[in-house]
Amino acid sequence: MTRWEYLTVSVAADGGRTSEAITLNQYGSQGWELVSLVKELDLNERRYFIAVFKRPLSSTS
DSSP: OOOEEEEEEEEEOOSOHHHHHHHHHHHHHTTOEEEEEEEEEOTTOOEEEEEEEEEEOOTTO
16 A cells, blocks of 8 residues: 655745746656645735645655
8 A cells, every 4th residue: 555745835826837837846856746736815915826745655754
């Protein structure tokens, strides 16, 4: 049975989809798989995303 580790990250939604994609791709290159993306607003009504990633837990962890 595969065991997983999870990571939650806030990603600024500055309107530049390129910068958002770069951030998400950085985690993907480290073996993280995006499983959920939720759009949120902070107290100043700036948009950001909560990204949830998973990857298989290494046997040495």
